[in-house]
Amino acid sequence: MMEDMMKKRVFSPPIVLLLLAFSLLLMLPEASATKFTVGDNRFWNPNINYTEWAKGKHFYLGDWLYFVYDRNQANVLEVNKTEYETCNSDHPLQNWTRGAGRDVVPLNVTKTYYIISGKGFCFSGMKVAVHVEKLPPPPKASPVVSGAPNLFSSGHILLMPVVFAIGTAWDAFIHLW
Ligand SMILES: *[C@@H]1O[C@H](CO)[C@@H](O)[C@H](O)[C@H]1NC(C)=O
Ligand SMILES: *[C@@H]1O[C@H](CO)[C@@H](O)[C@H](O)[C@H]1NC(C)=O
Ligand SMILES: *[C@@H]1O[C@H](CO)[C@@H](O)[C@H](O)[C@H]1NC(C)=O
Numbered sequence: 001m002m003e004d005m006m007k008k009r010v011f012s013p014p015i016v017l018l019l020l021a022f023s024l025l026l027m028l029p030e031a032s033a034t035k036f037t038v039g040d041n042r043f044w045n046p047n048i049n050y051t052e053w054a055k056g057k058h059f060y061l062g063d064w065l066y067f068v069y070d071r072n073q074a075n076v077l078e079v080n081k082t083e084y085e086t087c088n089s090d091h092p093l094q095n096w097t098r099g100a101g102r103d104v105v106p107l108n109v110t111k112t113y114y115i116i117s118g119k120g121f122c123f124s125g126m127k128v129a130v131h132v133e134k135l136p137p138p139p140k141a142s143p144v145v146s147g148a149p150n151l152f153s154s155g156h157i158l159l160m161p162v163v164f165a166i167g168t169a170w171d172a173f174i175h176l177w
């Protein structure tokens with residue numbers, strides 16, 4: 001009898017709701033921003049076609065580019081279109097190089113980012129152009145429910161059945177008890 005009461009207290013509904021709210025919060029950043037490792041598992045290196053790498057990918061406002069490379073060799077410089085085409089690194093618009101060979105470029109402007117490595121590596125293919133788009137509008141099909149619109153917007157729609165399923169399981173649990 002004592003043991004039963006303790007079990008009930010440990011899994012009380014407020015705690016279940018709190019855990020659900022917490023897991024929802026954890027899911028939000030993942031749904032809204034992507035960190036792209038440039039070159040994927042080949043990273044930022046010569047003799048990789050980064051036009052091929054970027055092909056078919058969608059880059060949205062708030063995403064990041066992550067450059068991983070040998071800090072003693074390459075670097076990460078943002079240039080304009082002309083300089084990207086001619087591999088001219090003499091007047092970069094922005095020097096994203098921080099020195100550790102691990103650089104992050106926040107894609108916070110809707111434009112095409114032209115990024116090259118200086119030190120001659122651009123001529124070996126270390127150049128990438130990514131077009132940054134605004135986030136797509138939420139799909140028309142999702143109903144707008146006043147008071148709880150965020151729960152139904154794209155990305156979280158899959159969570160709702162889980163919430164209901166857990167709620168139902170909880171009810172069953174209570175009745176069986
Ligand atoms: C890289 O790939 C693009 C698209 O497939 C192609 O047009 C381009 O010629 C390639 N560049 C090199 C240097 O091979
Ligand atoms: C890029 O910058 C150079 C000067 O550094 C300039 O001569 C050139 O016209 C610029 N190109 C574009 C497309 O803005
Ligand atoms: C870019 O910045 C890094 C770190 O501050 C510096 O060491 C490097 O010389 C700079 N490169 C260029 C091309 O400005």
Ligand SMILES: *[C@@H]1O[C@H](CO)[C@@H](O)[C@H](O)[C@H]1NC(C)=O
Nearest residue numbers: 094104105106107108109110
């Ligand atoms: C984008 O990020 C860069 C670097 O953090 C910053 O200098 C710039 O002001 C930002 N631009 C906007 C529009 O937020």
